[in-house]
Amino acid sequence: MKNIGVPYFREATISGLAGREQEFKDLLGDDFKDAQFIKYLDHCLTPKTTAAAYKAPRDKTHRESYQRGEKFYIANCMACHAADGNGLEHLGPPLVKSEWVMDSPEKLSAILLQGLMGAVTVNGKKYTPVAAMPGLKHAPEITDAHLADVATFVRHAWNNRKSAVDPATISKARKRFKERNSAFTPEELGKIYP
Structure with missing residues (x-):
């Protein structure tokens, strides 16, 4: 002292x-x-991601969604996908430069809502998580805005540098898959979102 x-x-x-x-x-x-x-x-x-080492979005609305999404990611996703987005062996595949994250906001929305099960290939490497990624559709406290924020975060973080996701995109996917109760397989998503 x-x-x-x-x-x-x-x-x-x-x-x-x-x-x-x-x-x-x-x-x-x-x-x-x-x-x-x-x-x-x-x-x-305080748990943190490594996203601060990269440029945040310049647009104010995009940046605010990204910042909210980072908080959601820390609380709900980081345990399997890691602070640096590179995934954890047998838990969650990488999100950095992942085609599952970067290709289509609609496909990412479907994954967030319904979950994903089975072996998944990311950037040519096969990952086999021990359990399915749970869908968040039935969690009443998680809104479409929350899911849009976390989608915005993972699509931009770690130099992914992709566009923001609008809550309307999540709402549209929620409506489309309203009757579905199971997680998607990568093969199913490949057919729906070629």
């Missing part, structure tokens, strides 16, 4: 913790008085 006011002392201390931030915060306890230091620790402990 005697050195806490020295320039960059907080930053140097936190950078030396790398991976032990929570343990250190627990050791400090609730009565630790330096709010700035706690703010820095909390920032390190």
